[in-house]
Every structure is written in structure tokens, then in C-alpha cells.
Amino acid sequence: MRFFEYEAREIVKRAGIPVTDFGFTTDAEQAGEIARRIGGATVIKSQVLSGGRMKAGGVKFADTPAQAQEHAREILALEINGHMPRGVLVDPRAEVEQEYYAGVVWDGTRKQPVIIFSPVGGIDIEQVATEQPERVGRRHFSNILPFSEYIAKEVIADSGVSGPALTRLVPIVTRLARLFVEYDMTLAEINPLGRLADGSFVALDAHMDMENEARGRHARLLSELGVGEEETRQAREATPFELAGEQIDSSDHRGVAGNVTEFDGNLGLVIGAGGGSLTLFDAVRAHGGRPANYCEIGGNPSVAKACGLAKLVLGKPGVDKIAVMMSIVSNTRVDIVARGVIKACLELGMDPAEKIAIFRIPGAWEEEGFKILERYGVEYADRSVSLNEAARRAVEKIQGPGAPAGTATGGAGD
Amino acid sequence: MSILIDADTTFIVQGITGREAVNLTRECLDYGAGAKVVAGVTPGRLGREVHGVPVFDTVAQALAHHGSRIEGSVVTVPPAFTRDAVFEAIENGIRLIVIVTERIPRRDVAAMVELASLRGARIIGPNCLGIIVPDVIKMGGIGGPARNAAQAYTPGPIGVISRSGGMTTEMSSTLSAAGLGQSTAVSIGGDAIIGSTYAELMPLFAADEQTEGIVIYTEPGGRMEAELARWTSEQSASGARSLPIVAFMAGRFMDEMPGMSFGHAGTIVEGREDTASEKITRLADAGIAVAERIEDIPDMIRAKIAEHTR
Numbered sequence: 001m002r003f004f005e006y007e008a009r010e011i012v013k014r015a016g017i018p019v020t021d022f023g024f025t026t027d028a029e030q031a032g033e034i035a036r037r038i039g040g041a042t043v044i045k046s047q048v049l050s051g052g053r054m055k056a057g058g059v060k061f062a063d064t065p066a067q068a069q070e071h072a073r074e075i076l077a078l079e080i081n082g083h084m085p086r087g088v089l090v091d092p093r094a095e096v097e098q099e100y101y102a103g104v105v106w107d108g109t110r111k112q113p114v115i116i117f118s119p120v121g122g123i124d125i126e127q128v129a130t131e132q133p134e135r136v137g138r139r140h141f142s143n144i145l146p147f148s149e150y151i152a153k154e155v156i157a158d159s160g161v162s163g164p165a166l167t168r169l170v171p172i173v174t175r176l177a178r179l180f181v182e183y184d185m186t187l188a189e190i191n192p193l194g195r196l197a198d199g200s201f202v203a204l205d206a207h208m209d210m211e212n213e214a215r216g217r218h219a220r221l222l223s224e225l226g227v228g229e230e231e232t233r234q235a236r237e238a239t240p241f242e243l244a245g246e247q248i249d250s251s252d253h254r255g256v257a258g259n260v261t262e263f264d265g266n267l268g269l270v271i272g273a274g275g276g277s278l279t280l281f282d283a284v285r286a287h288g289g290r291p292a293n294y295c296e297i298g299g300n301p302s303v304a305k306a307c308g309l310a311k312l313v314l315g316k317p318g319v320d321k322i323a324v325m326m327s328i329v330s331n332t333r334v335d336i337v338a339r340g341v342i343k344a345c346l347e348l349g350m351d352p353a354e355k356i357a358i359f360r361i362p363g364a365w366e367e368e369g370f371k372i373l374e375r376y377g378v379e380y381a382d383r384s385v386s387l388n389e390a391a392r393r394a395v396e397k398i399q400g401p402g403a404p405a406g407t408a409t410g411g412a413g414d
Numbered sequence: 415m416s417i418l419i420d421a422d423t424t425f426i427v428q429g430i431t432g433r434e435a436v437n438l439t440r441e442c443l444d445y446g447a448g449a450k451v452v453a454g455v456t457p458g459r460l461g462r463e464v465h466g467v468p469v470f471d472t473v474a475q476a477l478a479h480h481g482s483r484i485e486g487s488v489v490t491v492p493p494a495f496t497r498d499a500v501f502e503a504i505e506n507g508i509r510l511i512v513i514v515t516e517r518i519p520r521r522d523v524a525a526m527v528e529l530a531s532l533r534g535a536r537i538i539g540p541n542c543l544g545i546i547v548p549d550v551i552k553m554g555g556i557g558g559p560a561r562n563a564a565q566a567y568t569p570g571p572i573g574v575i576s577r578s579g580g581m582t583t584e585m586s587s588t589l590s591a592a593g594l595g596q597s598t599a600v601s602i603g604g605d606a607i608i609g610s611t612y613a614e615l616m617p618l619f620a621a622d623e624q625t626e627g628i629v630i631y632t633e634p635g636g637r638m639e640a641e642l643a644r645w646t647s648e649q650s651a652s653g654a655r656s657l658p659i660v661a662f663m664a665g666r667f668m669d670e671m672p673g674m675s676f677g678h679a680g681t682i683v684e685g686r687e688d689t690a691s692e693k694i695t696r697l698a699d700a701g702i703a704v705a706e707r708i709e710d711i712p713d714m715i716r717a718k719i720a721e722h723t724r
């Protein structure tokens with residue numbers, strides 16, 4: 001879960017890393033007051049979870065509080081890449097002598113966190129790594145041993161930094177590494193990290209990303225920052241259809257069914273499990289099908305949950321039929337899913353044989369499941385029919401034979 | 415032969431009294447020659463039994479009861495307790511740990527993996543279904559109840575490695591139907607950091623005489639395929655025994671929607687190297703065939719093996 005800049009800076013500040021005397025507000029007038037308190041020149045920055053703020057006009061410089069207020073008013077009304085800002089950050093314009101970069105990320109291959117440090121900051125670190133590799137230090141560190149300051153010293157020294165700057169940077173990088181670990185971050189980055197005229201350092205911007213799986217153990221931090229439990233902070237906001245899906249999924253704790261992602265096609269998908277869903281979604285599109293949604297069922301959901309999901313998808317405007325398909329199941333029961341999707345059709349006054357384009361879920365309790373499907377005249381397939389072939393049949397039923405391939409549609413959010 | 419486990423492998427189940435663990439224990443006992451599940455551990459449940467397997471409070475008690483080394487553990491405890499359970503297993507001398515639990519934060523996974531590597535232990539998972547040697551033994555929920563597992567898996571020359579548990583079975587079933595059995599199938603888990611990657615399992619398969627070819631299932635996200643491609647290239651350059659590989663890549667549609675999360679936790683596309691198309695190119699460059707459809711895999715791996723042994 002990504003943090004807004006004002007939140008990321010607050011996290012940095014709590015970790016004991018010096019930050020500027022910034023202020024956050026959702027109100028233009030208050031932005032003026034913050035600028036007055038700061039005194040002197042300020043920067044007004046849009047608080048959006050999107051790149052390209054500067055280009056879009058989301059960052060403006062002010063010399064007076066009145067100017068700050070005016071800029072804040074404009075920025076608060078400015079949509080950037082489809083996102084309205086959460087508010088604005090008012091920041092004193094610091095006199096910076098040099099900009100540095102400090103970041104910590106996971107290295108999945110080494111399976112350890114890695115600190116990246118460079119005396120060339122303020123720009124994209126990947127660009128620095130390509131153009132001036134000798135000025136980028138990298139250092140992995142242990143997840144078992146407590147973090148020791150010499151590791152920070154090594155990575156800073158590796159980037160060619162020495163003298164008083166090195167000794168002043170060691171505690172900052174150490175604190176950044178420790179906060180990365182302590183708060184289960186997947187990214188903790190200060191860029192730029194500014195060196196002021198007196199030789200001290202201050203974080204001028206920060207990016208923080210917390211692992212979703214770990215949110216539960218940082219409830220206190222999140223509540224103090226005002227991050228709501230419902231905030232997913234995905235690349236786009238959840239649609240009403242997706243929120244309805246979440247509700248179905250949380251209706252009981254048995255299995256997973258309902259975590260849908262909305263697309264704008266006509267073929268509803270009740271698919272699973274994780275890898276099977278990815279495979280099936282690709283297959284539907286490869287055959288020219290237009291999916292109405294993505295989802296992943298698994299872990300043996302109840303009849304009610306499978307029914308709820310099927311009803312949601314069948315009720316989506318533009319959906320003509322649903323395809324019920326999974327890779328071979330061993331935990332989820334075929335008969336339970338079959339009963340769920342048939343119940344959904346009947347409750348909506350629809351004919352299962354007409355509405356269910358195909359049912360391809362082989363595995364545990366398949367004989368029982370197939371018997372039920374047969375009774376309602378639903379076309380079903382066992383494991384001898386591949387995921388790809390099942391997807392093809394579903395697409396053919398909805399679009400007629402010989403549908404052109406490659407007429408895939410994008411997501412609802414793009 | 416097989417990799418990682420065989421008919422004699424002894425293991426325990428940590429968290430054995432949980433609903434899923436009870437089923438998993440039954441499945442392992444029933445499958446093949448019957449797994450040697452020598453004990454279970456759930457704190458506070460000393461003295462109980464699960465399908466005849468004695469339950470203890472600690473791994474140390476389980477060891478004392480068994481009287482000799484225990485080779486493996488299947489860990490099925492909730493995410494908040496997994497790190498501790500795995501540390502307990504490793505520090506009690508267990509050297510093969512299958513972590514079934516999902517949604518474990520990376521910090522905990524990395525700590526477990528690091529301790530395992532210090533102690534010479536191996537972790538499979540987390541968020542995986544385990545290991546199966548067809549008709550011999552299974553360690554974990556892979557393939558489901560013995561009857562279902564027997565329907566999908568057959569013994570033979572193909573090693574299977576998959577980031578998706580369900581797709582391990584789907585692919586193996588397709589191979590079996592085409593007359594290609596499996597030497598060992600390993601569900602390695604779908605998370606961003608896992609105990610054993612493709613490249614880390616390849617040397618074991620390469621050393622196994624029964625295995626003639628490898629089939630992998632992969633997804634966007636992570637650098638695991640780049641690592642496999644590198645291993646394969648280095649192996650063929652050095653002249654050491656390598657194995658022909660066929661890969662299946664799911665989630666190609668994700669390339670069009672960066673930042674969205676589908677499938678497993680590891681599939682959040684974070685950089686260019688992570689995308690499906692980038693990975694396909696990388697794998698192909700290393701001589702790994704990439705299948706468009708699951709049903710194409712048997713013919714492709716057959717052709718690869720024939721080409722390899724010529």
C-alpha cells in the first residue's frame with residue numbers, strides 16, 4: 001500500500017530523520033496560513049498517488065502566503081492522471097547545496113532487503129545507475145541480525161562519499177533501513193535527501209510502500225496517519241461492482257469468491273483458482289472474447305458465496321452469459337460451485353442451460369457436480385477438455401463461431 | 415528416483431489440529447505407499463491424535479517421541495505464527511520445510527529463508543501446496559485427496575515446478591493424459607519471496623537420473639525467470655548436465671494494466687523485467703520453449719527431450 005508524500009514524510013520524521021517544516025492541508029486558505037507560519041518562499045505540492053506531478057502542474061512555487069493560497073486553490077482542483085488530490089503539501093523552499101538519494105527495497109533473488117545510496121539525487125535512480133554506476137552504492141543486509149550502522153557506512157562509502165557528509169549520513173541511512181524493516185515496507189525512499197549550507201541533511205521528498213499483508217500489525221501507525229482500513233490504494237479506485245464483490249466475499253469466511261475486477265465485456269467469468277484464473281482470462285481474450293470481469297474462486301467457498309458471485313456477474317449490465325471454469329480442483333468441491341451457479345440463475349429467473357455458456361471444473365466431487373449440471377441441461381466438461389478449449393467454447397457461444405481473435409478490451413480503469 | 419522426498423521421508427505437521435491440516439494429514443497418509451507422518455505439533459494439544467498421528471506441544475517433544483531424526487515439516491499455522499514455527503523446526507534439526515500458509519509478510523519469509531540457509535535447511539513455499547512423487551509419497555495438500563491425486567499424477571520422466579498449486583495439478587494431469595509421467599512435482603508458491611526458486615531446484619532435477627525434462631508454470635512479477643534463464647545459459651556453457659525446459663506463462667493480459675494486482679501476491683508488476691512479454695523473451699533467449707497453451711506442452715517437451723538426447 002502506497003503512502004501519500006505527506007504521510008511518507010511523517011513516517012520519516014517519526015523515525016528521527018530530519019525533515020523540513022512542512023504542512024498538509026485540504027484547504028487553500030489554510031495553505032496560505034501554513035506558508036505564513038513557515039515564512040519566506042514555499043513550494044505547494046499536489047498530494048496524489050500518481051507520477052508526473054510536476055509536468056501536470058501539480059507543483060508550484062510561491063513567494064508570499066497569498067501566492068501560496070492561490071496556488072493551493074488551483075492545485076486542489078487539478079486532476080492528475082485521473083486522480084483528484086488528497087490535499088496539498090506546503091513546504092519551505094530549502095537552500096540545498098547538493099541532492100542525494102537513499103532507498104531500501106526488496107531483492108527477491110537474494111531474498112534480502114538492499115540499500116541503494118547515491119550522491120546524485122533528485123532524479124530517477126535507475127538513470128543514475130545506468131549513466132554513473134560508480135556513484136551508486138548497493139548493500140544487502142540480514143533479516144535475522146539487528147541492523148548495524150557499519151552497513152550504512154559501507155553503502156555510503158561505496159558511492160564515493162567521505163568526510164563529514166559520510167558521518168552525518170550514517171545515522172540517516174541507518175534509520176531508513178530500520179524503518180523499512182520495522183514497518184514492513186516494500187519501498188522506503190528519500191529522494192532528494194538535501195545537504196544544506198551548514199552541512200546538515202534534510203529529507204525533501206519521500207516514497208513509502210507498505211506490504212498489504214502486514215497492514216494488520218501496523219494498525220496504530222496507520223490510524224495515527226489517518227489511513228482508513230477500506231483504503232486499498234490500488235492503481236485505480238474500486239468500482240461499485242467491485243465493492244459489491246468484496247461484500248459477497250466477506251459474507252462468510254469459507255473459501256474465496258467475489259473478489260472481482262471489472263472489465264467492460266459481455267462474458268461474465270466465474271473462474272479460479274489463482275493460476276487457473278490468469279490462464280483462463282488469457283485464453284478468453286486469445287479467442288476474441290470480451291470478459292466482463294476477472295475473479296478468483298478457491299478454497300471451497302459455500303454455495304451461498306458461489307451463488308452470490310454468479311448473481312453479481314449475471315446482473316452486471318451488458319453480461320449475456322457466464323463461463324464457470326477452474327483448473328482441476330482438489331480442495332474446492334465441484335458440486336458446491338455447480339449448485340451455487342445454478343441457484344443464481346434460478347433466483348434471477350434465468351435458465352441455467354442458456355445463461356451458463358460452459359462449466360469446466362474437474363476434480364473433487366465432480367460426479368456429483370456433473371449430475372446436477374446434467375439435470376439442468378448445462379454444458380459441462382471434465383479434465384479431458386483443456387482450459388483453453390473450454391474458454392474457446394464459451395466465447396463461441398456468446399459471439400458465434402469464427403469470432404475474430406485479438407479484439408480484446410482493456411480494463412474499466414484505462 | 416525423485417527429488418527432495420522419497421518413500422522413506424519422515425515428516426511432522428505443525429498446526430496439525432487445524433481443519434485444513436487434518437485433511438492434509440489424511441491425504442498424505444492415504445497417498446501412494448502412505449507418508450511417514452510421525453507426529454503433529456499444536457501448542458496446548460499434547461496427547462491428542464489426528465488420524466492416529468500423535469500430537470505434541472513442541473517439535474522437541476515430537477523428536478523425543480520419534481527417537482531419531484525427523485526430516486521434514488509441513489507448516490500450516492496462521493501467518494502471524496509461521497515465522498516462529500519455522501524457526502522452531504529449523505533449530506530442532508528439521509531440514510525440509512513446506513510452508514502452506516499464505517499472506518505472510520516478506521520480512522518474515524526473508525528471515526525464515528535466511529535462517530534455513532545458515533543451517534543448511536530448505537524451504538518450499540510459502541503459499542504452496544507442497545511436493546508429490548507420483549504413486550510414492552506426497553508432502554502437503556498437492557493434488558488433494560489420495561484418490562484425486564492418483565487421477566492426475568503418474569510416475570515418469572518429467573519434473574514439474576509451478577508457482578501455482580492448482581496449475582501444478584492441471585499441467586501434470588495434461589502430461590499424464592499424454593503418457594508423460596512426473597518424477598517429482600513441486601508447488602513452489604506464488605509469493606514475491608519464496609524458499610526455493612526454479613533455479614534453486616534445477617540442480618536437484620539435473621542430478622536426478624529419472625528426470626529427462628522440466629515443465630514450469632510461471633506468471634508476471636519477480637525476477638525468478640531471469641534467474642532460471644541465467645542458470646540454464648550458464649549450465650549449457652559449462653557443459654554440465656542441463657535439462658530441456660518448457661515454460662507456460664499465464665497472466666499475459668496483465669502487461670496492459672501496470673500496477674493492478676491479479677493472481678498471486680508475487681504478480682504485482684513492478685518493473686519492465688517483470689512483465690509477461692519481457693519474461694517470455696528472456697526465457698526464449700536461454701533456449702527455454704514457451705508454450706501458448708497447456709495442451710501444447712506434452713508435444714513440446716517430447717520434441718525438446720528428443721533434440722536434447724540426439
